[in-house]
Amino acid sequence: MNICVFLSAADLDERYTRPAREFAELVGAGGHTLVWGGSDVGLMKVVADGVHETGGRLLGVTVDFLAATAREGADEMVVTESLAERKRLLLAKADAVVIMVGGTGTLDEATEILELKKHGHTAMPVVLLNTEGFYDGLKEQFRRMEDEGFLPVPLTDLVFFAEEPVGALAYLEESVGIE
Template identity: 75%
Template structure:
């Protein structure tokens, strides 16, 4: 399975890097590929290192203005002209999407994917990996949107909130019909 991961390129504390590393190892050991923003910095690097060191493939989708931060040694590296093209390429190469901790770029990617899913233009499973409660507020906001009829489909059809990498990967493999 090609698992697209949206996450931060920032250097973060161990409270985020340790769980990310564990998730990356699960992806690699499971024989899956990481489709990611291609950066060799921050949490993106942690994910790429963990997947690659555990036998998984790396499919990077970077963007021209960040190409200087692209990871050397990825199995594939695509450089897109802009962020919109990058998001489209990430989605096109993915069988599933996981939203990990991140800033405005990650939030932009997540909301676009969920908007596409809401309209039936993306049918791939989406997991929001809620490491250390990072997305508790977002989950609460989505629940309010659902309760007040801003979502035309149930939240559970848009995204699955997982508390850890084990739960995230189990959900994705179940959705894909992969036998553990």
């Protein structure tokens, strides 16, 4: 399975790196491919290292103005001209999406895949890994959107909220029929 992970390229503390690495190791040990923004810095590096060290493939999609931070030795690295093209390719190469902690770029990527799902343009499973309650506020906002009629489909049809990495991968594998 090709698992696209949206996450920060920032250097973060153990509260965020530990679960990210744990998820990455599960991905690699499961023989899956990481599809990610291609950076070899911060949390992106943590995840790429974990997948690579446990036998998974690395498929990066970076953008030309970030190419200097692209991971050397990835199994595949694509360089795009724009962030919009990068996002399109990340999703095109994925069978599933996991959203980890991040800033505005991660939030942009997350809302894009959820909007595509809402309109029926993709059926791929999406997991929001709610490390340390990072997305509690967003989860509450989504619930309000659902309660007040802003979501034409149930929230549970759009995204699965996982509190731990093992639950995130288990949901994905079940959703795509991997046992």
